[in-house]
Amino acid sequence: MPPTPSARLPWVDHLRTLVILLVVNMHACVTYSHVGSWYAMSEREPSFVAKIPFIIWQAHLQSFFMGLLFFVSGYFAHGSLARRGPASFARERLLRLGAPTLLYMLAIHPFILLVLNPWHAHFPPAPAFYSNYLLTGKFIGSTGPLWFALALLIFSLVLVAWRALRPPPAAASPATSPAPSACALWLFALSLGLIALFSKKLNRETIPLRWLADRSFAVYVLHAPVIIALFMLYRALPQNPFALAALLTFTGLVAAFALADLARRVPGLRAIL
Numbered sequence: 001m002p003p004t005p006s007a008r009l010p011w012v013d014h015l016r017t018l019v020i021l022l023v024v025n026m027h028a029c030v031t032y033s034h035v036g037s038w039y040a041m042s043e044r045e046p047s048f049v050a051k052i053p054f055i056i057w058q059a060h061l062q063s064f065f066m067g068l069l070f071f072v073s074g075y076f077a078h079g080s081l082a083r084r085g086p087a088s089f090a091r092e093r094l095l096r097l098g099a100p101t102l103l104y105m106l107a108i109h110p111f112i113l114l115v116l117n118p119w120h121a122h123f124p125p126a127p128a129f130y131s132n133y134l135l136t137g138k139f140i141g142s143t144g145p146l147w148f149a150l151a152l153l154i155f156s157l158v159l160v161a162w163r164a165l166r167p168p169p170a171a172a173s174p175a176t177s178p179a180p181s182a183c184a185l186w187l188f189a190l191s192l193g194l195i196a197l198f199s200k201k202l203n204r205e206t207i208p209l210r211w212l213a214d215r216s217f218a219v220y221v222l223h224a225p226v227i228i229a230l231f232m233l234y235r236a237l238p239q240n241p242f243a244l245a246a247l248l249t250f251t252g253l254v255a256a257f258a259l260a261d262l263a264r265r266v267p268g269l270r271a272i273l
Contacts, residue, residue, distance in 0.1 A: 218260030
């Protein structure tokens with residue numbers, strides 16, 4: 001049966017949930033593969049041969065998953081801007097993207113450094129550290145995984161300015177572009193394939209899917225300290241990078257969704273998470 005008409009497209013929310021699950025998995029993999037950059041990584045770096053599966057998997061994720069979110073966000077931004085108007089659209093983006101980014105920069109990142117401190121580094125007393133962190137502007141470069149939200153906010157505000165200067169034409173002529181390479185086509189199948197799959201097969205609501213979708217953005221915002229804390233807990237386990245990456249992914253997602261559920265019950269946080 002066709003999906004029930006609603007204000008939202010369920011498949012878009014479910015696609016976002018999948019990408020955020022992959023983001024958590026990516027950071028769990030980096031923790032043990034040493035392929036990429038992350039807050040904390042295992043003390044023992046795996047051999048190059050052991051890194052190869054991680055390289056293949058992580059390269060595929062990096063090739064499309066955040067770009068897919070930018071694509072979907074950009075596609076719906078035009079309609080949102082037209083419905084809301086420039087001022088309302090900018091306010092909504094500042095709340096939904098700017099506020100979580102500030103939460104990360106001003107609270108979550110310092111918590112990782114001062115409280116979790118996975119490197120056992122020596123920091124000044126918390127008041128001195130935090131005042132220096134703010135006054136020197138170091139917090140601006142401390143977006144962590146929220147770099148995406150900050151970039152999307154900037155793109156959204158640029159779109160508002162651009163549409164103020166150049167309203168969209170009544171009808172746009174089709175553009176031509178060079179034929180993509182085989183590699184580009186493969187990465188393009190990845191993105192369009194997921195869009196086609198989710199729009200045809202997952203354009204429906206179920207209680208579990210809606211529960212996950214409602215908390216997926218909060219997981220994106222909050223997952224970093226969760227998986228860092230779990231990584232510290234797992235240091236005593238046998239150092240098999242594949243098993244530990246899988247364990248950290250699974251337990252990190254369970255704990256992050258639980259934390260997201262609790263955070264969304266806090267007055268004020270629900271509006272931005």
